[in-house]
Amino acid sequence: MYTQAMDTMGKDEMRQPAVRSADELQLEARFNERIDAGEFIEAKDWMPEHYRKTLVRQISQHAHSEIVGMLPEGNWISRAPTLKRKAILLAKVQDEGGHGLYLYAAAETLGTSRDQMFDALHTGRAKYSSIFNYPTLSWADMGTIGWLVDGAAIMNQVPICRCSYAPYARAMIRICREESFHQRQGFEALLTMMTKGTPAQKAMVQDAVNRWWWPSIMMFGPPDDQSPNSAQSMRWGIKKFSNDELRQKFVDAAVDQAKVLGVTLPDPELKWNEARQSNDFGAIDWAEFWAVIAGDGPCNKERLAARVKAWDDGAWVREAATAHARKHAMKEAA
Numbered sequence: 001m002y003t004q005a006m007d008t009m010g011k012d013e014m015r016q017p018a019v020r021s022a023d024e025l026q027l028e029a030r031f032n033e034r035i036d037a038g039e040f041i042e043a044k045d046w047m048p049e050h051y052r053k054t055l056v057r058q059i060s061q062h063a064h065s066e067i068v069g070m071l072p073e074g075n076w077i078s079r080a081p082t083l084k085r086k087a088i089l090l091a092k093v094q095d096e097g098g099h100g101l102y103l104y105a106a107a108e109t110l111g112t113s114r115d116q117m118f119d120a121l122h123t124g125r126a127k128y129s130s131i132f133n134y135p136t137l138s139w140a141d142m143g144t145i146g147w148l149v150d151g152a153a154i155m156n157q158v159p160i161c162r163c164s165y166a167p168y169a170r171a172m173i174r175i176c177r178e179e180s181f182h183q184r185q186g187f188e189a190l191l192t193m194m195t196k197g198t199p200a201q202k203a204m205v206q207d208a209v210n211r212w213w214w215p216s217i218m219m220f221g222p223p224d225d226q227s228p229n230s231a232q233s234m235r236w237g238i239k240k241f242s243n244d245e246l247r248q249k250f251v252d253a254a255v256d257q258a259k260v261l262g263v264t265l266p267d268p269e270l271k272w273n274e275a276r277q278s279n280d281f282g283a284i285d286w287a288e289f290w291a292v293i294a295g296d297g298p299c300n301k302e303r304l305a306a307r308v309k310a311w312d313d314g315a316w317v318r319e320a321a322t323a324h325a326r327k328h329a330m331k332e333a334a
């Protein structure tokens with residue numbers, strides 16, 4: 001989902017494969033047969049160049065989302081209301097860092113380097129999830145992010161555990177187990193505030209839900225008819241469901257959970273549709289979504305600056321680790 005920073009071709013070329021040799025066509029036919037049979041593709045297997053680039057784009061965007069996603073919550077670790085909540089939040093933020101590492105490692109199997117991926121992020125060429133460009137204004141935002149943002153992430157990511165590229169699928173199995181804990185801790189934190197909290201705490205929860213609902217349902221990406229990558233990604237088994245299908249599943253699950261919590265979802269048009277056996281919902285502000293992913297969200301500049309600072313501040317650690325590895329290699333050689 002980031003820019004085509006690591007692409008050697010332009011976007012149009014990526015979408016229209018160049019003329020191929022007979023050998024290549026045969027390899028591609030065999031590759032498609034394997035995809036159709038539901039086989040997993042491993043790093044050393046032959047794959048079309050566009051498949052590889054699509055995976056690098058999606059996996060590295062996903063990795064960037066995990067590490068940028070540490071920032072809005074990291075901001076609250078020192079202000080958690082109890083030791084228990086602080087320990088949970090600390091563990092959750094650490095988990096996100098770990099998810100980033102698994103995903104960078106999965107992207108590296110496709111021949112891109114971590115330095116290239118970080119460079120694309122730090123120079124603003126890379127995309128990461130729109131959701132992390134919104135501010136976290138109160139403690140209730142921590143619970144709401146767990147419930148809605150991690151809930152949306154799980155809805156999107158569980159199917160990726162069966163995606164056609166094996167290293168990505170394997171990373172996602174572990175990530176989804178942890179994301180499920182993240183979602184539940186968020187729901188439990190909100191339930192505690194809604195059942196045992198003061199009227200002011202309950203109002204704080206409702207305010208957080210009001211602010212996070214629409215950005216959460218934007219996380220699934222543009223509507224299917226405006227999603228340039230979906231058709232090919234679904235053909236290759238990278239995506240198992242379309243953006244709109246996943247968004248609908250999430251809305252349906254959230255409506256029931258909101259009832260348990262006792263909060264109102266901020267959409268007057270949200271209504272059960274008996275014929276569709278699903279909830280109808282109001283129009284999403286896609287202009288806001290496109291502005292956020294273009295860099296004009298409320299916190300884009302702050303998030304990027306924080307990542308660049310972390311990278312610069314860590315230079316001495318990288319230098320020390322490299323020097324240590326060099327020394328170790330020299331000792332081994334001797």
Ligand code: 3HC
Nearest residue numbers: 001002062065128129130153219220221227228229230293
């Ligand atoms: N934020 C930013 N950019 C987005 C976006 C979002 N929520 N949704 C879509 N886009 C971008 C796409 O990257 C694409 O841009 P590009 O062509 O320049 O790369 C463009 O909008 C069009 O969208 P498409 O639907 O065609 O793109 P995809 O087919 O890649 O679908 C996706 C988008 C559903 C997000 C898919 O990439 C995906 O499933 N990614 C893996 C999951 C992921 O990255 N999740 C990140 C969020 S949450 C998280 O990781 C942290 C957790 O702890 C909460």
